[in-house]
Structure formats: structure tokens, C-alpha cells
Amino acid sequence: xxxxxxxxxxxxxxxxxxxQNEIEKYTRQIASGKKLLSPSxxxxxxxxxxxxxxxxxxxxRFGRNMDFVQNVLDSAETQLDSIVKAGQEIRxxxxxxxxxxxxxxxxxxxxxxxFVNMKDYIIKQANFKIGDTAIFGGIKTQTDPFAADGTxxxxxxxxxxxxxxxxxxxxxxxxxxxxxxxxxxxKMIITEAIDKIVDIIDRAIAGxxxxxxxxxxxxxxxxxxxxxxxxxxxxLNVKILEAFDIGLNNVMQYRSVIGTQIKTIQDLKSINxxxxxxxxxxxxxxxxxxxxxxxxxxxKAQLAYQALISVFNQNRQLTLLNFFK
Amino acid sequence: MxxxxxxxxxxxQSLLTFQRGVNSTNKNIANVSTEGYNREIxxxxxxxxxxxxxxxxxxxxxxxxxxxxxxLNQKLNSDNEFASGLSNIETIFxxxxxxxxxxxxxxxxxxxxxxxxxxxxxxxRSQFLANAQTLVGKIRNTDKALEDLKQQTVLxxxxxxxxxxxxxxxxxxxxxxxxxxxLDIEVNNEYLNERDRLIKQLSDLIDTKVVFNEDNTVxxxxxxxxxxxxxxxxxxxxxxxxxxGNAVVKWxxxxxxxxxxxxxxxxxxxxxxxxxxxxxxxxxxxxTVLTTVFNKVHRQGYGLDGSTNTDFFTIDxxxxxxxxxxxNVYINITDPKKVALASDPNYLNSDNTNGKNLLGLKNxxxxxxxxxxxxxxxxxxxxxxLDSTEESDLKASLNDPTNYDFIKTHTFAEFxxxxxxxxxxSTSSYIKQQxxxxxxxxxxxTEKMKSITGVNMDEELxxxxxxxxxxxxxxxxITVTDELMQTILGLIK
Numbered sequence: 122x123x124x125x126x127x128x129x130x131x132x133x134x135x136x137x138x139x140x141q142n143e144i145e146k147y148t149r150q151i152a153s154g155k156k157l158l159s160p161s162x163x164x165x166x167x168x169x170x171x172x173x174x175x176x177x178x179x180x181x182r183f184g185r186n187m188d189f190v191q192n193v194l195d196s197a198e199t200q201l202d203s204i205v206k207a208g209q210e211i212r213x214x215x216x217x218x219x220x221x222x223x224x225x226x227x228x229x230x231x232x233x234x235x236f237v238n239m240k241d242y243i244i245k246q247a248n249f250k251i252g253d254t255a256i257f258g259g260i261k262t263q264t265d266p267f268a269a270d271g272t273x274x275x276x277x278x279x280x281x282x283x284x285x286x287x288x289x290x291x292x293x294x295x296x297x298x299x300x301x302x303x304x305x306x307x308k309m310i311i312t313e314a315i316d317k318i319v320d321i322i323d324r325a326i327a328g329x330x331x332x333x334x335x336x337x338x339x340x341x342x343x344x345x346x347x348x349x350x351x352x353x354x355x356x357l358n359v360k361i362l363e364a365f366d367i368g369l370n371n372v373m374q375y376r377s378v379i380g381t382q383i384k385t386i387q388d389l390k391s392i393n394x395x396x397x398x399x400x401x402x403x404x405x406x407x408x409x410x411x412x413x414x415x416x417x418x419x420x421k422a423q424l425a426y427q428a429l430i431s432v433f434n435q436n437r438q439l440t441l442l443n444f445f446k
Numbered sequence: 447m448x449x450x451x452x453x454x455x456x457x458x459q460s461l462l463t464f465q466r467g468v469n470s471t472n473k474n475i476a477n478v479s480t481e482g483y484n485r486e487i488x489x490x491x492x493x494x495x496x497x498x499x500x501x502x503x504x505x506x507x508x509x510x511x512x513x514x515x516x517x518l519n520q521k522l523n524s525d526n527e528f529a530s531g532l533s534n535i536e537t538i539f540x541x542x543x544x545x546x547x548x549x550x551x552x553x554x555x556x557x558x559x560x561x562x563x564x565x566x567x568x569x570x571r572s573q574f575l576a577n578a579q580t581l582v583g584k585i586r587n588t589d590k591a592l593e594d595l596k597q598q599t600v601l602x603x604x605x606x607x608x609x610x611x612x613x614x615x616x617x618x619x620x621x622x623x624x625x626x627x628x629l630d631i632e633v634n635n636e637y638l639n640e641r642d643r644l645i646k647q648l649s650d651l652i653d654t655k656v657v658f659n660e661d662n663t664v665x666x667x668x669x670x671x672x673x674x675x676x677x678x679x680x681x682x683x684x685x686x687x688x689x690x691g692n693a694v695v696k697w698x699x700x701x702x703x704x705x706x707x708x709x710x711x712x713x714x715x716x717x718x719x720x721x722x723x724x725x726x727x728x729x730x731x732x733x734t735v736l737t738t739v740f741n742k743v744h745r746q747g748y749g750l751d752g753s754t755n756t757d758f759f760t761i762d763x764x765x766x767x768x769x770x771x772x773x774n775v776y777i778n779i780t781d782p783k784k785v786a787l788a789s790d791p792n793y794l795n796s797d798n799t800n801g802k803n804l805l806g807l808k809n810x811x812x813x814x815x816x817x818x819x820x821x822x823x824x825x826x827x828x829x830x831x832l833d834s835t836e837e838s839d840l841k842a843s844l845n846d847p848t849n850y851d852f853i854k855t856h857t858f859a860e861f862x863x864x865x866x867x868x869x870x871x872s873t874s875s876y877i878k879q880q881x882x883x884x885x886x887x888x889x890x891x892t893e894k895m896k897s898i899t900g901v902n903m904d905e906e907l908x909x910x911x912x913x914x915x916x917x918x919x920x921x922x923x924i925t926v927t928d929e930l931m932q933t934i935l936g937l938i939k
Contacts, residue, residue: 125900126478128893135889155543159536160871161878167871168863171541175552175859182556189563254564254796262796280796282562283805292563293796408542441907 133433140426147419150410157408166407173400173407179286180393180400186282187386190290194383197256197294200249201376204300207246208311208369211239215318215362219335226326233322240315244271247300247309257296266296271312273302277345285389290382297345299378301371304343305356310368313340314361340364344371450934453927456497460920463490463500467913470503470632474901475910482643484899486635497920505635509658511895512642516656518888520649520709525881527714531599532874534718535725538591539867547584548862554581555808558801561787566750566795571782578758582775585733589726589772596691596722603693603715606651607685610674610712613648614666618680620644621663625678638662648674652710669706672697692719721870727845728865730771735853737770738840739811739831740804747786747800754791756784769843789816807831809857 149158160167218232247257248265258266258275266275275296281289296302301310308316317340324330342364343356359367470488477483484505491501539546557577560570624637641664648654653669666675673681683703686694693716695704707713737759744758757778761767765774779785787801788794799816806815817829832840841847853861 123897123902125896125902127481127900128896130479131893131896153543157542159533159540159874160542160867161532161536161874164868164871164875167542168868171548171863171867172859174541174549178549178552178556182559186559186563260790260793260796262793276793278790278793278797280565280798282559282798283802286809441904445907 129436133429136429137426140422140429143422144419144426147415147422150415151412151419154410154412155408156410156415163407170404170407173404177397177400177404180397183284184390184393187284187390190282190284190292191383191386193251193256193292194290194379194386196249196251197291197299198376198379198383200246200257201299201372201379204243204246204311204372205369205376207239207243208365208372211236211311211315212362212365212369215314215365218318219362229322229332230326233319233326236315236319240271240312240319241269243311244269244309247296254293256292257294257300259293259295259297262293267300267309271309271316273297273300273307273309284386285393288385288389290386295345299372299375301368301375302345303340304345305341310342310344310371311365314365314368317361317364335361342367450927450931452496454924456493457920457923457927459493459499460497461917461924463498464913464917464920466500468910468917471906471910471913475903475906478901478903478906482639482646483901484635484639484642485901503631503635505638506899507638507642508895508898511891511898513656515888515891515895516645516649516654518884518891519646520652520654520713522881522884522888523650523711524709524714524717525877525884527711528717528721529714529874529877529881531595531715531718532721532870532877534595535592535721535870536874538588538595539870541867545588546862546867547581547588548859548867550577550581550584551858551862552808553577555805558805561785562798562801562805565787565798565801568750568782571750571785574785575777575779575782578777582759582777585729585772585775589729592722592726592729593773596719596726599715599718599722600687600691600693603695603712603719604685606712606715607683607695610648610651611680611682613644613651614674614680614682617641617644617648617664617666617675618678621675622678624662634662649709650711652712653707654710668697669703669708672701672703672706690723692723721873725866725870726772728849730773731844731846731849732853732858732861732866733772733775734769734844735811735840735850736858737775738836739807742832742836743800743803743807743814744786746789747803748788748791748794749781749786750783750788750794751781752791752794753784754786756786758785808859811858812854 146158150156157163157167157170214232214235218229244267247267249256254262255264255266255275256262258264260278260280261274261276262280264274266273268274273296277295277297279291279295280293281291283289297304302308303310303313306313317338318335321330321332321334321338324334325332337360339358339360341356341358344367357367467488467490470486474485477485484507487504487506489501489504490498493499537545541548554574554577557570557574561567561574564570620637620641624634624641627634627637641662645654645656645664645666648666654674655667655671657665657667659665663677664675665673665677667673674683675681681698684696684699686696688694693704694702695707695712695716697703704716707716741757741759745755748754749756759770760776760778761770762774762776765776767774770776785801787804788797789799789803790797802816803814806818810818811831813828813830817827830837837850841850844850849861849865852865856864
């Protein structure tokens, strides 16, 4: 091929551009830390990393929901736990009351005051609020879920928030189900049993009744139907202790339901955290420049550039003009 | 039989001939680095019964290589412009480097979560409004950036059409000069160089097809055979804009050839305008669907202050328009209390059902979220977000009704990823590849062409030496002849 002067210079300019572009590209990669400088560098990787970022953002948001929900669930579990503990103490006293058989009125009066105090305590626990939000009144958060006499005045509808796709957990609870309310009287079953005991003691003290009624008196109970878990909506005619036990068992049962929900959150959290780490790894693999690779490439480009300049420098002196005097 | 005077005359003729030869070499050396210069080769011929004369000066030129280079050049220039246009669009949607609104869209929806936890939390509501504001701002900026890009590209086309008209009228004039000055070889070669340079410039700009005539004039045609230069006449192209601000190119003020132009910078820019329009249409449809469904669900809920039937998005009061799109989208509410999270007007500060429906639109715009997920044990029938009339009205208002179907079967985020980012980016990477290929081909052809037509200094210097020696020899003959004459004249004394 015939080599013309212009061709030689064109070649230098062309290759010089190529090398400078390479140097610019790897410098930008190292400076920005990114391999994908524009979406068209790798369309599939760009879109994949966009999707992964969306998933990670979702996980982060769900994570914040979870922290809040877990706080609510922990509080709810604590409240139910203290109700159970109080209930167990009361139960011991009820059994003592039933077994003793012969109690004088003074003793009965002491027990009566104890029962009334415990009832107030239980209702207070059931009316627990986080900030100004009552958690056992369902969606009705601004008033106390239970009146002083144990009547439920909350809602059956609950507030739930999503903590994962398709998984929703409570931030307020239907007190009628969680605390156990007798749908016939709309009162908390535990406190209704206590009321009955107190009533019998009062009447015995007043002389209009006898303490013996404690063993014979019955209460009609119909539990609130929880559509998800409890199919039992029969009316039960049970003795006081049995009624109390139904109420107490109900609270214990729902304490464990909340415990399960807390477990769900913890499981989801650890899965999400793992997923987030995996996603981040993949995003980084797709997007980030491999520093060692980019630096090696930069050095290669620099070397080629230097070689080009040096070759140009040597060749430009090769001309017949030098010999024309 | 020649006389001494005959010898003198022949030698004088040779001197003049070699002078012209040196002049031609001089011209070659002077133009060693001139782009588009075709080297000249003086052809000497012996003169019967006399010395030497310059028969012709050949202009080294390969017509087939030139035609191929023109063909590739127009494609390459189209690719260059289109690739640069696409890369501008890509810059607008480059989420990795901070443009685009993928994460803002996600943040907008995700911040609904914060309100769901505590629907009466004004801080969370304000934050949500701020995020909505950011999303709308980003969308409006994206729209403006695309509009600006379109406008700049249209103006570029206008300037390029003017350049084309200048070039074609110059070519027509050159044709005339070439026709009338065929006898002056040196000048004619210069005209031909100029002619080729202009053709190359024209092919930078637009589809160019050249027909070489026997008298060295050219006829130049553009796409679909519309003549730009025929003989000594040139036909002008005109530039207009239509009602949407798109460029319209007409031939001779009559035929609209916008769609026919594929190559050259004008072709690349017209393709860029089409792509920007496509992108704008998709962006507008995206916004129209997002705002329509969001407003529909928002209207069904109740704000903290009991307000209901409120649109969340509206048309910017300072803009005109009949439907919400990327150029006029605006947040209708400023009071965080008006964000309609509740479905139950009795529990405005604790019910989050409508908020969940709003959040649900992120992943599904077919059915209301709470009719699908909230109570899995309940056998609610799925409740559609839009009824069939609203759906068909919405589709009718879109630039492309399938955009609604896409979002319905996928998500807003996926529409953004696939339609707004991936489609442009894959076209861009394809065009870059094609540009690279055409560049290699073009470089190869021009290299080949330059290797034939370009000047090599060493060759010229050797030629120069050759001519110098010949000149010296002729001059020597004159001296010798002069001495002979002196000898003859000396005899007479």
C-alpha cells in the first residue's frame, strides 16, 4: 500500500483519540466507582440493578414498619402477660375462697376489696396506650377500650400495616377477642366473674345471700367469634371459676398469638436483611467498577498511549527533507 | 535535419515544460496536508522532431471509492448525530448517576407506609407530601429536559437545511464553471477538488447520491431520488415546524420529504426528534395513568379533617391542558390533613384502609389492595380500581393505550425500567455498535482513497530532484548550443 503523509498523520490522530478515550473511560470508572457510566453500557444490568434497588428500598421501608409493629406487639404482649399474671394470682384466691367453705364475713370483705382492686388493675392494663393511641380498642384508639365496669367500648375492626408483601400485622387489636369479652354482656369475662364473686360476697355481708352461692352460681358466656381462629360460638352456662378460667385462657391464648406475630417479624427481618445483603452484592457486581481491573486497564491504556507518542516522535524525523541542502 | 536554432528552441521548450512540472510538484508539496486534495501527476511526452512537452496533468481520483465513501459518510454522520441524541436522552434517565426518577417514584409510594402506621401523624403526612412534590418536580424536569432537547435538535435541523441549500447552490455554480473551463487543466483540477469537497460536506448533512457526467459535472440527488443539483440548477429545501414543534423538511416547497431522510446529520437529528417524541409520549402516558388511578382511589377516602372526594394530583393552574401529563402535573393539596387515608369517616385518625389502597397501586392498579390482601379469609370479590367506562376513557386519552395495559399487567416501576430506560438504552447501544461498524468501514475506505490520492513527500522530493536534473540538463544544452553558436560566429571574423 502506498503510504501518504496525510494518512500517516491521520493514523496517529485516530489512534491518539482511541487511547485518550480509553484513558478517559477508565479514569471516570475509577473516579466515579461505577462501571455503568450510561444505561446503554449494559441495558440488562442497568434495569436489573434498578429493580434490585426498588426491592431494597421496599425492604428498608418494610423494615421501618416492622420496627414500629414490633414495638406495638412487644407492648401488647407485656400487657397481656401482666393481665395473665394478675389473673393467676386472682385464681389462687378464688380457689382459696371456694375451698375454705367456712369464711367469716370479715375475711370475705378483705378478699372482696382485693378482687375489686385487681379488677381495676386488669382494666387499666387493658386500656394501655402508646402515646395517645389505645391498642386494645381496635380502630377506635382515642377512648379507653374498657369502661370501669369492664364493658368493651372499642371496635372490632383493627388497624393493620403491611410488613412484607401480603403479610399484615396489627398495630391495634380487637380487645373483644384479645382480652376475651362475653358477647352476651359485652363485658370482659375475667372481670365479669370477679363482679359475680364480689356481688355474692356483698350480698352475704348484707345478709341477703350466702357465700355458698360461690360454688353454685353460674354465668352465661358466649365468646366473641374470631373469624380466623375460633369457631366456638355456643352459649356456655358455667360456674364462676370455670368462667374465670375461660377468660384467663383466652388472654393466655392471644398472648401466644402475639408471640407468634413477633416471631414472624423476627423471621421476616432476618430474611430481609439477608436479601438486602445479597441484593447489594449483586447491584455492586452489576454497577460498580472493579478497582483492580479498571486500574490495570488504565495502565494498559497509558502504556499504549506512551508507545504511540514515542513512535510518532521517532517517525516524524524520518524524511528526505533532512538530506536536502 | 535540425538547426542550432532548432536545438535552442527545443531546449527552451524543455525548460518551460520542466518548470510546469516543478510547479505541479510544488503544488503537491504545498498541499501535503490539505484534506480532500487529490495529488497531480504531470505527464510528459516527447514532441516529434523536437523536445518534450507536458501532455496533461492527471488528477489522481478513484470514482468508485469516492462514491462508496460518500455512501458510508452519510450513514456514519446519521449514526453520530443519532447516537449523540440518544446519549442525551439517556443522560436524562441515568438513575445510576443521579438523574431519572426511579427511586423518587418508589420513595413516593413507600412513604405511604409511614402514614399507615400512624394515620394521624402529621409529620409522616407532611413527609409524604414532600416526597410527592419531589416526584412531581423530577417528572416535570424530565419533561422539560426532553422538550429542550427536542427544540435544540429542531433548530439544528433548521441550520443544517440552510447549509445544505448553500452547498447545493455552490455545486450548481461549480458545475457551470467546470463545463466552461475544461481546457484549462490546472484550474479545472482545482474545481474538481472543490466539487468533491462540497459533495463530501453535503453527505455529512443529508442522504446524497451522486451521478458523474462525462463533462465532469455532477448531478446530486437526495432520498427517494429528489434532485438537489441537476446540471447547473439547484433545488432548495425548506424548513418548517408543525403544530407540535416537529421539524418538517420540504423539497422545492412542495414535497414533504421529512420521513424519507434517513442519513446524514439531518437524518440522525430527525430520528432523534422521533425518539424524543416517543419518550415524551410514554412519559405523558405514565403520568396520566398514575394520576388518574391515584386520584380515583384518593377521592374515595377521607382526610384527617373529614375532607373527601379530593383529587391528589391536578393540572398546574399556570398551565393549560385538558388532562394531566408530565408537563402540567401538580399536587392539588398542600394541607397534610387532606391526604385521604381513612375509608371510615368515623375513625379518621386510626383507619388506614384507603392509605393501603393508595400504597397498593404501587404493585397493582387492577384491583384495590384491601379487596385482595387485607382479610385473606374473607371471600371478597376483587374490587377494580377503575370501572370499565373509566378504563376505556383513560385508554382513549393516552398516546398509546397499550401503555395502560402494560402498567396494569406489570407495575409503574417496571414501566419506567422497561419502557423509559431499557428501550432507549438498547436502541442507543445498537446505534453505537452500528456507528462503530460504519466508522471502521468509512475509515477503511478513506484510508484506501487517501493512499491513492494523497501526497507522499518523499515521492515528491524525488520527483523534484528528477525535474531539477532535467531542467539543469536542458539549460546545459542551451549553454552548449550557445558555445556552438559562438564557435560558428567566430569563423566569420
